[in-house]
Amino acid sequence: MTFDTSMGGARKRFPETRLSLVFGTGDPDPEVRQRALEILIASYWKPVYKCLRIQWRASNEDAKDLTQGFFVSLLESQTLSRFDPARARFRTYLRTCLDRYVSNERKAAGRLKRGGGFGHVPLDFESAEGELRHVEVAVDTDPDALFHREWVRSMISRAVEELRTVSEASGRGIEYELFHRYDIEGPEQDPRPTYAGLATELGIDVTRVTNALHAARGRFRAILLELLREASVSEAEFRADVTALLEDDRS
Amino acid sequence: MSGLSDVTIRHLREVADWPSPGERYEVIEPIARGGMGKVYRARDHELERDVALKVLNLSRSGPDAARRMVREARIHAGLEHPGIVPIHDVGRLADGRVFYTMKLVRGTRLDAFTREHTDLDTLLRVFERICDAVAFAHAHGVIHRDLKPGNVMVGAFGEVLVMDWGVAKTLGGREAEGGARNEAAADDGEEEATGGWRARSGDSSRVISTGPETVSDPRVGPDTHPGTVLGTPGYMAPEQAAGNIERIDERTDVYALGMILRGFVTAVGGKPRRSLLALIARATEADPERRYDGVVQLADDVASFQAGRRVVAYRETAWEHAARIGYRFRTPILLILAYGLIRLLIFVLAGT
Numbered sequence: 001m002t003f004d005t006s007m008g009g010a011r012k013r014f015p016e017t018r019l020s021l022v023f024g025t026g027d028p029d030p031e032v033r034q035r036a037l038e039i040l041i042a043s044y045w046k047p048v049y050k051c052l053r054i055q056w057r058a059s060n061e062d063a064k065d066l067t068q069g070f071f072v073s074l075l076e077s078q079t080l081s082r083f084d085p086a087r088a089r090f091r092t093y094l095r096t097c098l099d100r101y102v103s104n105e106r107k108a109a110g111r112l113k114r115g116g117g118f119g120h121v122p123l124d125f126e127s128a129e130g131e132l133r134h135v136e137v138a139v140d141t142d143p144d145a146l147f148h149r150e151w152v153r154s155m156i157s158r159a160v161e162e163l164r165t166v167s168e169a170s171g172r173g174i175e176y177e178l179f180h181r182y183d184i185e186g187p188e189q190d191p192r193p194t195y196a197g198l199a200t201e202l203g204i205d206v207t208r209v210t211n212a213l214h215a216a217r218g219r220f221r222a223i224l225l226e227l228l229r230e231a232s233v234s235e236a237e238f239r240a241d242v243t244a245l246l247e248d249d250r251s
Numbered sequence: 252m253s254g255l256s257d258v259t260i261r262h263l264r265e266v267a268d269w270p271s272p273g274e275r276y277e278v279i280e281p282i283a284r285g286g287m288g289k290v291y292r293a294r295d296h297e298l299e300r301d302v303a304l305k306v307l308n309l310s311r312s313g314p315d316a317a318r319r320m321v322r323e324a325r326i327h328a329g330l331e332h333p334g335i336v337p338i339h340d341v342g343r344l345a346d347g348r349v350f351y352t353m354k355l356v357r358g359t360r361l362d363a364f365t366r367e368h369t370d371l372d373t374l375l376r377v378f379e380r381i382c383d384a385v386a387f388a389h390a391h392g393v394i395h396r397d398l399k400p401g402n403v404m405v406g407a408f409g410e411v412l413v414m415d416w417g418v419a420k421t422l423g424g425r426e427a428e429g430g431a432r433n434e435a436a437a438d439d440g441e442e443e444a445t446g447g448w449r450a451r452s453g454d455s456s457r458v459i460s461t462g463p464e465t466v467s468d469p470r471v472g473p474d475t476h477p478g479t480v481l482g483t484p485g486y487m488a489p490e491q492a493a494g495n496i497e498r499i500d501e502r503t504d505v506y507a508l509g510m511i512l513r514g515f516v517t518a519v520g521g522k523p524r525r526s527l528l529a530l531i532a533r534a535t536e537a538d539p540e541r542r543y544d545g546v547v548q549l550a551d552d553v554a555s556f557q558a559g560r561r562v563v564a565y566r567e568t569a570w571e572h573a574a575r576i577g578y579r580f581r582t583p584i585l586l587i588l589a590y591g592l593i594r595l596l597i598f599v600l601a602g603t
Contacts, residue, residue: 131254156263157255184255187262214271218345221267225309242310246268 025074026081041071041123042158043231047150048098049128055143056102064125070101083233089240090233095147152245155231159224160184163216166223172216174202178209179216270306270344276352278304287311287417288320292355295339302339306350320349326393327353327416334384336412356412361511362400365518374515375557377403380411382508382550388413389501389546392422396499398507399486400514418482420499486510489537502539505549509534509542512553526575527556529565 024036045067052063074080074097083093131153167176178198186193195213199206228245232238255263268289270278276293282303283290288311293304307320321341328338341351359367361377368374381403385395395402395416402415482491488506490498513531516523530552536542543549548563556562559579567575577584 127254133254152264153255153260156260156267159267160255160263183263183266184259187258188256217266217269218271220263221309221346224267239310243308246264246309 026078037071037075039231040074043154043227044094044151045071045123046128046131046154046157047147048094049123049125050132050150051095051098051143051147052102053132054146058102060125060129064123066102066105067123067125069105070098073101085234085237090237091147091151092144095144099143148244155224155227155245159220159227162223162227163220166219167216174204175212175216175219177202178212179220182213183217268309270304270348270350271346272304272306272342272344272350276302276304287316293352295352301355302352303336303355304350304352306344307348309346309348311348317343317347317349320351323417323419324349324351326419326421327351330388330391330393330416332384332387334380334411334413335388335416336414356404356406356414358404358406358410358412360401361403361405362514364405365400365515369519371515371519372557374519375553377405377411378508378512378515379550379553381413381511382546382553384411384413385504385508386546386550388416388419389504394420394422394499394501395504395507396420396491397482397486398504398511399483400511401483403511422500488539490539498539500539501545502542505534505542505546506536506539508546508549524556525571526562526565526567530556530562533564 024032025040027033027036048070049063049067052058052066053060056063056066058066079097083090087093088096163179164176167173167179181198182193182195195206195209199209202209224245225242228241229238232241270291272278272293275297276295279292279294279301281289281291288305288307291304291306293302294300295302307316324338324341327335328341331337336356337354339352339354341349343349364377365374381398385398388395393416395413396418397415398413402413404412404414406412484492486507488499488503491503491506509531512534516527516531530549533541533552534543534549543552543564552563559575561567561572561575
């Protein structure tokens with residue numbers, strides 16, 4: 001799977017019986033721990049970064065350091081092991097942890113350069129900055145709503161990227177091309193592209209266009225659900241995440 | 252990849268959730284949504300007609316939810332009555348979600364209808380038709396559990412349709428015809444299906460839906476257990492609001508119907524007759540034992556009220572009795588009085 005982060009190591013799915021992503025980060029097996037960490041960072045680093053930039057009004061450089069430091073602190077302080085699913089959603093908990101972390105860092109009159117055997121993760125901050133330029137976010141946006149919204153964007157963006165990788169690797173580039181033209185670029189175009197127009201442009205018939213789009217959308221849905229499942233801390237949270245991402249009007 | 256805009260994100264969320272029910276049905280647009288799923292307008296290319304397609308949310312795509320959805324469709328399909336929306340088909344999407352199609356009802360939701368029609372006689376005629384449909388369901392062992400104006404549609408030709416049997420319960424020992432087997436009754440004595448629906452974009456005159464939203468606890472498992480609350484605040488009987496499942500029966504729907512009737516009286520305004528208020532009070536008694544025994548009894552009392560007959564729920568005084576009889580037979584009484592007056596005039600004129 002292609003993430004914006006590049007942590008290295010082969011992808012390893014959690015066993016279905018795993019308790020959670022959260023507990024995976026404290027697992028004695030380093031491979032499980034590594035994978036849990038990758039998922040955690042891939043799912044949340046952009047919402048964290050954007051929250052720092054918008055809500056905490058951190059400069060670009062400060063936000064980069066704070067993002068790195070936040071994830072390191074999560075691991076070093078075993079904060080995640082104190083997460084109680086009965087009391088809050090994981091996202092809410094994480095955002096609260098972020099607030100506490102930033103507040104403490106600022107109280108300490110400057111950032112501590114964290115490292116602790118974890119090192120800095122290569123994160124594509126430029127892409128996050130690019131997204132911030134594209135997205136209109138009011139400074140006074142409710143922090144929870146902002147974090148949720150950026151989490152939605154992060155998960156959907158990852159699913160699109162994964163779809164592109166999978167489609168190209170399996171010789172289905174035309175399907176992704178149509179998906180990209182119709183479902184990613186299309187919504188912003190006026191007039192919207194049509195099946196017939198795309199068929200003419202690409203020299204294929206309309207049925208091929210609709211079938212390819214249908215297939216790409218089905219795969220996109222499956223990938224998105226898979227990403228949500230692996231980043232959820234429990235079955236209940238997975239369902240809540242699917243609802244929040246796909247079925248909730250507030251997002 | 253450059254960032255996805257809000258517009259694209261919104262579109263991709265819809266794309267991910269959009270059902271693909273195969274070649275026969277083409278999904279056109281979402282028309283209602285609920286805690287458990289969505290209803291779409293879809294085109295049935297086989298029969299060349301529009302239908303309503305109800306599909307579970309992706310978050311509810313597990314085997315239990317699918318089983319419950321099929322069960323709901325069966326309960327619904329077993330209730331063949333002009334006042335209940337007919338089910339056409341049930342199937343499964345490529346992603347495993349169960350869907351079913353039903354008649355696409357074109358009309359006005361009862362809450363909107365009530366705002367447009369404040370004539371009590373008209374509203375009571377609608378009410379009687381609702382009672383007919385609910386009484387039919389009760390006769391087949393099905394309790395609606397979510398009766399409210401948002402779940403009733405009034406068609407252009409006056410037809411009245413009771414919608415959304417999603418939280419219906421079947422009573423043990425009885426079965427709806429057409430395959431609505433009470434499978435869960437064997438397990439825990441009751442059966443319950445998916446949550447309620449609310450219309451998109453506040454379009455109350457299009458299709459299905461609600462004002463107050465149906466409560467359905469997402470933490471609840473596939474079957475309802477004591478303590479589970481399903482229904483809509485404001486229309487839920489006390490035993491339902493308390494999650495007292497053992498006490499839910501036909502009288503639970505009687506309570507909701509009483510609340511609908513109360514809404515009619517409020518919409519009409521003015522000073523309602525005491526007998527009508529007593530009728531509503533009887534239907535909405537907190538204790539089910541003190542309510543009407545069933546919807547038929549409630550409907551009979553409403554019919555009595557409309558016809559000027561004595562209402563069971565109200566003990567009238569001698570004066571009220573005389574006034575009611577006088578009003579009921581006002582036409583012959585007026586004729587007799589007119590006749591007497593004419594005779595008197597003739598007598599007086601003849602004497603002068």
